[in-house]
Amino acid sequence: DTGVSQNPRHKITKRGQNVTFRCDPISEHNRLYWYRQTLGQGPEFLTYFQNEAQLEKSRLLSDRFSAERPKGSFSTLEIQRTEQGDSAMYLCASSPTGGLTEAFFGQGTRLTVV
């Protein structure tokens, strides 16, 4: 399978705990994006990387959120001190380059904070 891969698919955590999600993009894609989707809403942009450089961050990305892409391949999204409002689907996408190209999405990680 050469699509975008996200792990885990589901995560249940207690409020206040830290969680980390992983995304493996399509191998030749140098752009990687993170989005969050809540019920009844469309995906909301969080941040993106060009290779290992984080180029854009949404104001939705509070200081409890951090994303990395250390070698320009896979990426991790960490949420510290989780809150119930963090419960959502976290989607990763990749594209071969910026500009006028579509992004390919993974199946997402469903986070539930209890």
Place this chain on the structure above:
Amino acid sequence: DQQVKQNSPSLSVQEGRISILNCDYTNSMFDYFLWYKKYPAEGPTFLISISSIKDKNEDGRFTVFLNKSAKHLSLHIVPSQPGDSAVYFCAASNPGGGADGLTFGKGTHLIIQP
């Protein structure tokens, strides 16, 4: 504020007829528009896109129309098939302005009736 609006939460169309999904945007800086399709428990799948220099783009049964003066785009599916039943998201970006992240609408749930 919702910069990309899909005002119809759901749409029901008979199989074989035309499905028309609408999308409005408020940010005049957007210059690239995309439609994604999403099945339950899966990530969004790219369908078709259009840049602001065009007013129409066609790919098989899918056609996207862009009216820049009205800040409106629409997706036409003809003929509609049962497998088209899904949630459709309109998305926009401004890659030329360095804002590569996509801004999504809330989606329209398309139901194709046999």
